Amino acid sequence: MENVNNALGNLNRRMTDRSPHPPISFELFLREMYKTPEIVLRNVFQVFHDMISTYLGSGVDEYPNDPESIHYVDYNCSNLFEVDSDRPFFADRIFANRLVNLVEGMRRGAQQNKIYIFNGPPGCGKSTFLNNLLRKLESYANCDEGMRYETIWRLDPSEFGVTIDKEPLFEQLALMLGGERENTLNHLHERFATTGSDGLVEIPCPSHDHPILIIPKHYREIFFRDVFKNSDFLETLFSSKEYHWVFREKPCTFCSSLYRALLSKLKNPEAVHKMIYARQYRFNRRLGEGISIFNPGDRSPENSIIHNPLMQRKINALLKDSSEVFYLYSRYAKTNNGIYALMDIKSHNTERLIELHNIISEGVHKVDDIEENVNSLLLAIMNPEDQNNVREFRSFSDRIEYINIPYVLDLATEVKIYRHTFGSHVEDLFLPRVLNNFARVIISSRMNTRSEALLEWIGDPKKYNLYCDENLQLLKMDIYSGIIPSWLTEEDRKSLTARRRRKIIGESDREGISGISGRDSIKIFDDFISTYYKQDKLINMSMLVDFFLRKKRDLMRSIPAGFLDSLLRMYNYTVLQEVKEALYYYNEKQIERDILNYIFAVNFEPPAVELCTYTGEQLKITEDFFESIETRILGSGVGASRRWSFREETQKDYTSNTLTQDMLVENRPITDTALFRALQERYVQNLKQRSLDPFLDNDNFRRAIKDYSTNDFKTYDKRIRDDVKYLMRNLRKKFGYTEQGAKEVCIYVIDNELAKKFEI
Structure with missing residues (x-):
């Protein structure tokens, strides 16, 4: 019983800590604004940017001091799309940079009159991406770091010389629930006028207006100059485009008409401003508050206009006028200054997109005779073939911004997907580099075979035939992953200008839209492991080539001609150099x-x-x-x-x-x-190239490698034992091989006579 009481007490405390902040007066709100204007003065676009920045961080630029750097940054997207998610989304480097560029544009003010459509082929994870993104936004918006304020009116009936009865239903529930009334009934009555325990009538803004918008537009400039007179923020407020909305936007029709009516009735701006409060704007996707996401099969309600007779009666009773202030709104108001999202533009979502036309064009929506402001972030996802559903609406063409979500083109991300799906131990089943090479084969099917940007830069691909394929896809994969390969000549490295690098990265906009999908790659990888994994042998490059050439010949239609041969040549040359480096020792x-x-x-x-x-x-x-x-x-x-x-x-x-x-x-x-260093480098390099020569035709050396770490190893000559020990130790230390992997790669190099194949 004691454990239960403690657990329940801890639960109650934690829930109390996470309960919504109580409403604050307009004056206290303005004080908060003065203390932290960058936090308080945010619309949904700025919060969206701040959320992305919070979860992604600043990222890593591997070449920060490179004068030709394009700041193509490696962002860790796990906190945004993977952590606390039942179905993680794995964003590659290309898409992560694309997303950051998008939200940076939003922060700078490129915000309105657009719908942002994330466009990608089936199996690329669009739905998972949007669901995870909105889930994180909901969590961020409801925490202190992402908190924003919305307007709520608290009207004192005594100011109007009237008495308003409390609602019987709410009061009965309050008596039943005791002191928990405020927290427990928050979602129940947040969109309805209620009479508080202090006798005030609470009316939330139906459009979740930011409280600062209630100040008439023609007074805002002088008002802000007065508030931030001695603050460094003043210049930022007036010069930065991200804050233009503060001066440009209008309050919703209800708040503006109520404000005018109160001024007319009370003849006292101070009394009116004391009735304005600010409370936390909490997102609740399930209730459609702040976030609404629609699937193609979701039907639209017959009546899209929401009335509140109870609230209207109270407003009429206070103002003694039934035609001055109307409390009605559409479902768009529920996501005003929030997120309105469409999951696939087809079926009923095509109709919803068409209905958004006026909102996208003008930022307003007609509710009966009333114009309703809609300043929401409009998002959608779409398959490429569904673009026909919007192509006929030419007026949409300049209102849609497409953001491509391609199949993964970044090697590290593709491998990360395999690790997540099959467990982190999956890498232990492979010789080093082989798992990465499997991912390279899959990614090659998603890329174009001709790159004008690379050909302009490199010229003749044959000069890199030991490291690359004739289509330069292996080079492009490295660049997409943020790597500038060390095997490039100094001349080519210097000629990789920022303009050229942007052009290469820019080609990704036309890639990743066909080829082996993300879902199919997981099935293929599962088949690959099932076919070749054996407990006593690691999966090697010969198995990979055999899998695609013999077991999955149908996939070769998707893989560029010659790519597999080039990949094998690159792997063979690389592991040969590793073995030579590991065997090389000289005084x-x-x-x-x-x-x-x-x-x-x-x-x-x-x-x-x-x-x-x-x-x-x-x-x-x-x-x-x-x-x-x-x-x-x-x-x-x-x-x-x-x-x-x-x-x-x-x-x-x-x-x-x-x-x-x-x-x-x-x-x-x-x-x-310089002369000494140049001669030394050539001397050492040549010695490494010839380090295998004494062992190539020595059968005892090969057998000693196989018998390494067994009792039979002791039977070999001491010189051979010393050489094999040195070789094994260096392969583990320098190149990350396990003992089994070191033995197997040496046998692979010897049996395939790689030293003879690459004789210069």
């Missing part, structure tokens, strides 16, 4: 001595015997001496004439730049000169 001091001796020796004609001034070694300078070092720097396939010319170039560079400029003028040690 760094010996490399340094060789280079210093060589730089010294090029200044003498062979044969000669000289004491090297850099190492202190006595050198026998012969053709064999030069050939042994030049072979390590240039490679074994280089002829004598190339070695001679390289020797002359090195000697010329040494005498004209290294010795005279770097060492004598700038006082650098020789090991800190």
